Amino acid sequence: MEDVTIICEKCKRKIARKNDLIVTNIFYYLVAYHTECFAKEQRDFSLFVGDLVINGFSGNLLAVMAGILGILVLLIPGYRLLALLSLIVLGVRAYSWLRFERYLK
Numbered sequence: 001m002e003d004v005t006i007i008c009e010k011c012k013r014k015i016a017r018k019n020d021l022i023v024t025n026i027f028y029y030l031v032a033y034h035t036e037c038f039a040k041e042q043r044d045f046s047l048f049v050g051d052l053v054i055n056g057f058s059g060n061l062l063a064v065m066a067g068i069l070g071i072l073v074l075l076i077p078g079y080r081l082l083a084l085l086s087l088i089v090l091g092v093r094a095y096s097w098l099r100f101e102r103y104l105k
């Protein structure tokens with residue numbers, strides 16, 4: 001696998017481990033933070049940084065719920081377009097993995 005360095009958006013240092021990684025959004029960009037830097041950023045500068053954590057347990061839970069809801073709304077005539085929202089959530093989750101998480105242990 002190619003060696004890609006994941007850089008923390010706040011301190012600009014390398015993120016070495018997956019359990020020290022937080023992926024969140026700034027508007028529609030996904031950015032990576034150290035766990036500690038993300039906590040600081042939320043305290044100091046939360047205007048631009050979303051509260052949504054895309055990776056880790058909460059991100060996986062959100063993706064699973066989106067998947068289930070997506071399948072359920074597909075069964076309801078007239079609401080099928082709402083399944084697209086689930087696809088967006090799942091797409092963002094997959095993108096976070098492709099962009100950041102797969103390079104870390």
Ligand SMILES: [Zn+2]
Nearest residue numbers: 008011034037
């Ligand atoms: Zn950092």
